[in-house]
Every structure is written in structure tokens, then in C-alpha cells.
Amino acid sequence: MKTLILLRIPLVLTLLVCSSCRTLPSLQPFADSTAELSLSVRAAGRATVADAQELAADWDREADRLASDEGDAAAKRIREQAAELTKSAAELDAAWTATSRMMTAVADYSSSLAEIAAAGKQGRASAEAVGSSLKALLDGVGASFPVSGEVLALSTRAYGYVAEARAAKSLAQALREAQPAVDEVAQVVRANLEHAQRINRMLYLGLVTSESDPARAGFDVGAERGLLRRANAALDQLRAEIQKALKEADPIARDQALAQLAERSRGLQAIVAGSEAKLGPVNAAIAQTRKRGQQRAELLTATLAAVDEWASYHRRLLAGLEKKQVPSAQALAAAAADIRELLNLIRTKS
Amino acid sequence: MNWNNNVSFADWKTSLRELLDDARKAVEQNDDRAVERVYGRIEQFIVASDDTVAGVTELDGVARETMRDLIVSAVKRDVKDIADRMADIAELEKRFANRSAVNSSTAAALRLERVRAALDHTTQTIASLRALSESLPTELGGDAAKIDQQIQDVIAALAKLGAAVQTKL
Numbered sequence: 001m002k003t004l005i006l007l008r009i010p011l012v013l014t015l016l017v018c019s020s021c022r023t024l025p026s027l028q029p030f031a032d033s034t035a036e037l038s039l040s041v042r043a044a045g046r047a048t049v050a051d052a053q054e055l056a057a058d059w060d061r062e063a064d065r066l067a068s069d070e071g072d073a074a075a076k077r078i079r080e081q082a083a084e085l086t087k088s089a090a091e092l093d094a095a096w097t098a099t100s101r102m103m104t105a106v107a108d109y110s111s112s113l114a115e116i117a118a119a120g121k122q123g124r125a126s127a128e129a130v131g132s133s134l135k136a137l138l139d140g141v142g143a144s145f146p147v148s149g150e151v152l153a154l155s156t157r158a159y160g161y162v163a164e165a166r167a168a169k170s171l172a173q174a175l176r177e178a179q180p181a182v183d184e185v186a187q188v189v190r191a192n193l194e195h196a197q198r199i200n201r202m203l204y205l206g207l208v209t210s211e212s213d214p215a216r217a218g219f220d221v222g223a224e225r226g227l228l229r230r231a232n233a234a235l236d237q238l239r240a241e242i243q244k245a246l247k248e249a250d251p252i253a254r255d256q257a258l259a260q261l262a263e264r265s266r267g268l269q270a271i272v273a274g275s276e277a278k279l280g281p282v283n284a285a286i287a288q289t290r291k292r293g294q295q296r297a298e299l300l301t302a303t304l305a306a307v308d309e310w311a312s313y314h315r316r317l318l319a320g321l322e323k324k325q326v327p328s329a330q331a332l333a334a335a336a337a338d339i340r341e342l343l344n345l346i347r348t349k350s
Numbered sequence: 351m352n353w354n355n356n357v358s359f360a361d362w363k364t365s366l367r368e369l370l371d372d373a374r375k376a377v378e379q380n381d382d383r384a385v386e387r388v389y390g391r392i393e394q395f396i397v398a399s400d401d402t403v404a405g406v407t408e409l410d411g412v413a414r415e416t417m418r419d420l421i422v423s424a425v426k427r428d429v430k431d432i433a434d435r436m437a438d439i440a441e442l443e444k445r446f447a448n449r450s451a452v453n454s455s456t457a458a459a460l461r462l463e464r465v466r467a468a469l470d471h472t473t474q475t476i477a478s479l480r481a482l483s484e485s486l487p488t489e490l491g492g493d494a495a496k497i498d499q500q501i502q503d504v505i506a507a508l509a510k511l512g513a514a515v516q517t518k519l
Binding site (some may be wrong): 122188 | 385386391397398400410417424426427430432435439440449450451452453456461473476480505506
């Protein structure tokens with residue numbers, strides 16, 4: 001009779017809790033995506049700090065060049081501006097370190113949610129482990145295990161369902177209690193990333209300009225561009241004169257004019273070719289820096305999108321658990337994959 | 351703004367002054383896109399300016415300084431806005447850390463870890479006590495029997511703990 005009662009209890013429990021079977025999602029993909037997001041936020045901040053430090057260093061080099069060419073007075077203001085930028089970079093580093101620590105705590109929180117879900121799914125294994133521990137204890141005192149293997153199996157299976165139901169309930173409570181903080185994190189991180197986007201755009205204006213600095217290029221880029229511009233303008237003027245000379249009625253006068261114009265044209269084309277060759281590497285460096293700035297911008301944009309998707313998924317997960325429907329984490333996983341790709345691109349190219 | 355007709359130093363100076371006014375307005379209005387646009391136009395001014403005209407090189411110097419000032423002031427402003435949130439961020443970090451600890455404890459309870467730990471610890475204690483009982487030196491005489499009895503009492507008490515766990519399960 002006692003055995004029958006013992007058998008019945010797990011069956012009853014099984015029937016009672018089966019309505020919550022298979023509603024407990026695996027939250028490992030969510031935890032993994034959150035970890036990627038945390039890394040992305042950290043990387044975005046580090047890149048922006050590094051870019052500010054690089055630009056300040058460019059200005060210091062410009063100051064050194066001016067000091068040697070024109071004296072210290074010319075360099076003084078540039079050094080002051082470089083120092084202000086360096087100070088801002090240090091402040092950004094401190095603020096972003098705090099943001100990164102917060103995101104690590106958020107990633108740990110997401111892992112702890114996955115831990116609850118996993119524990120809920122491992123209920124049967126946990127009960128079996130307790131059974132083993134109890135048997136070891138009873139063996140130690142010379143007592144026998146009180147129930148048959150069959151009853152034990154039923155009990156452990158029943159605990160499996162109990163654990164899943166409890167985990168679903170605990171998960172819903174955990175998500176509900178954390179939702180306000182999740183919304184605040186999304187708001188704060190979004191705001192910080194938007195500021196980082198603006199900082200990134202300004203820094204890259206400066207970094208692109210720095211590529212034309214004579215200290216870096218080894219020649220006066222501005223003067224060379226001016227020379228190229230004037231040579232091209234003169235060539236345009238020459239083409240108009242050639243058109244006019246072609247209409248000259250006197251063939252001898254026409255041929256003489258054309259010969260002179262051709263000579264001048266050759267001279268101007270040589271100047272243009274020389275300037276373009278000299279400016280080639282500078283233009284290539286400018287294009288490369290613009291591309292780097294664009295990659296940084298894409299990482300910031302992708303991270304912004306991922307933050308919004310993460311907060312939205314958390315809310316949908318809570319709503320889903322309350323309705324016993326689990327939302328797909330596909331969009332979040334896709335956002336995390338985009339970020340991973342951009343980070344790899346930046347790492348290989350920098 | 352068209353510089354094609356600029357000839358004299360005065361022409362270039364007027365063009366630069368207009369740009370500096372535009373830069374000041376963009377900064378005052380906190381319009382980051384306008385700041386970026388005027389930065390670009392100042393850069394074009396430097397490229398277009400005729401440095402064969404006396405004094406224009408110095409105007410280019412003023413233009414470059416303004417470009418750097420635009421970057422410094424924009425970056426400073428955005429960094430300050432980020433830094434102003436540090437207290438909120440520290441508070442959020444704490445909240446999530448606390449929530450993680452609660453969740454991990456919930457998971458451990460679901461895994462029956464504490465029950466297993468108690469049972470395993472009790473089993474080890476019983477084994478240690480048995481070993482102690484078997485190793486009591488004979489020189490202790492009657493005291494050995496008393497100590498052994500006490501050990502057996504403890505083992506019996508621990509066995510009751512095991513029974514209590516079994517009942518609870």
C-alpha cells in the first residue's frame with residue numbers, strides 16, 4: 001500500500017506539472033549573444049579612445065614640425081589643443097571602463113538566467129545525484145535504501161518536471177524584477193554609443209586632415225594641391241586657346257600657334273603628372289583612413305542596433321514565459337553575428 | 351561660398367571671417383552636423399586659398415587652429431555627457447550583480463546542490479569518525495571505550511540526519 005502511494009505521488013505530480021512541460025527555453029544563445037554585445041561595447045569604446053590618442057599624437061608631431069620651422073610660439077597653441085584632446089581621451093577611457101564593467105555584469109546576469117533554465121532542465125539528473133549521495137550516506141551507516149529502484153526512477157522523473165516548472169516560475173520572476181534595470185541599461189548604453197558616434201565622426205575628420213600634414217607626407221601637401229589645381233586650370237585655358245588657334249585661317253600662323261600651345265601643354269601635363277604621382281600615396285592614405293572611420297561607424301551602428309534588440313528580446317522573453325510561449329532569439333543572434341564580423345574586420349585591418 | 355573671385359588678402363580674410371562666424375553659430379547651437387559641414391568648408395578654404403598672396407598663409411594657420419578647436423570642443427562636450435552618467439552606470443552594475451547572485455542561488459537550489467553538499471559532507475564525516483574509532487590506541491584503556499561510544503552516538507545522530515533528508519525527499 002505504502003509502495004502504491006509512493007508510486008501514485010510522482011504520477012500525480014507528473015500530470016499536474018506537465019502543462020508547463022517544454023515551455024522552458026534554453027537561454028544559452030541569449031547569454032552568448034549578450035556576452036558578444038558586452039565585448040562589442042567594450043571594443044567600441046577602446047577604439048574611440050585609441051583614435052583620440054592618435055589624433056592628439058598627430059597634432060603633437062605637427063607642433064614639433066612648426067616649432068622647428070617657425071619657432072615655439074607657432075607650436076604652442078597646437079600643443080595646448082593636443083593636451084586638451086588627450087585629457088578628453090583619458091576621461092572617455094575612465095567613463096567607458098565603467099560602461100564596460102556594467103556590460104560585464106549584464107552578461108553575467110544573462111548567464112545566470114541561462115543557469116536557471118539549465119537547472120530546470122537538469123532536474124532529473126539533479127535528483128539522481130541526490131539519490132546517489134543519499135545511498136552513499138546510508139551505506140556508510142549500514143542502512144538500506146528505503147524505496148525500490150522503480151519508485152526512485154519515478155521520483156527522479158517527477159522532480160524533473162517539478163524543477164522545470166519551478167525554473168519557469170523563477171525565470172519569469174527574475175525577468176520581471178530585472179526589466180526596469182534592463183530598460184535603463186539600454187537607454188544609457190544607447191546614449192553613450194550615440195555620443196561615441198559623434199566623437200568618431202569628428203575624430204576622423206581630424207585624422208583624415210592629418211594625412212595631409214607636411215610632417216607626415218614629407219612635403220607641403222597644400223602647396224602641391226594648389227600647384228596641381230593651377231596646372232589643371234592652365235590646361236583648361238590652353239585647350240580653349242587650341243580650339244581658337246584651330247580656327248586660324250592662315251595655315252602658317254595656325255601651325256606656329258599650335259606648336260607653341262603643344263609645347264606649353266606638354267610642360268603643364270608633366271607638372272600635373274608629377275603632382276599626381278607625389279599626391280598619390282597621400283590620397284591613398286586618406287582613403288584608407290576614411291575606410292577605417294567608416295568601419296568604426298559601422299561597429300557603433302551595429303552595436304546600437306544589438307543593444308535595442310537585446311532589450312527587446314528580454315521583454316519578449318518575459319511576455320513569452322508568462323504566456324508559456326518562447327520567442328525566437330534569431331534576430332538577436334544575427335545582430336551578435338554582425339558585430340562579431342565587424343570586430344574581426346577591424347582587428348585584421350588595424 | 352564661392353572663392354573663385356577672391357584676389358586680394360582682404361577677399362580671403364572676409365571669406366575666412368564668414369566661416370568662423372558659421373563655426374561659432376554651429377557650436378553655440380550644438381548642431382554637430384553643422385559643425386562637421388563647416389569643418390569641411392574651412393578645409394576647402396585652405397586648399398583653395400592662394401598662398402602666393404601675402405598674409406594668406408597666416409589666414410590658413412588661423413583656419414587650421416579653428417578646425418582643431420571644433421574637434422576639441424565637440425569631443426569635450428560628448429565625453430562630458432558620457433562621464434555624467436557614471437554614477438547611474440555604477441548603480442546599474444550593482445543591481446545586475448545582485449540579481450545575478452540571486453539567480454545563481456536559485457539555480458543551485460533547483461540543482462539540489464545544498465542537499466547534496468549536506469549529504470556528501472555527512473558521509474565524509476561518518477567515514478572520518480569510523481577511521482578515528484578504529485585507530486584509537488589501546489593505551490587509552492577504558493577511556494577508549496568511552497570515546498568510541500561517543501563516536502558511535504555522533505554517527506547515529508548523523509544517520510538520523512540522513513533519514514530526515516530521505517523523508518523530506
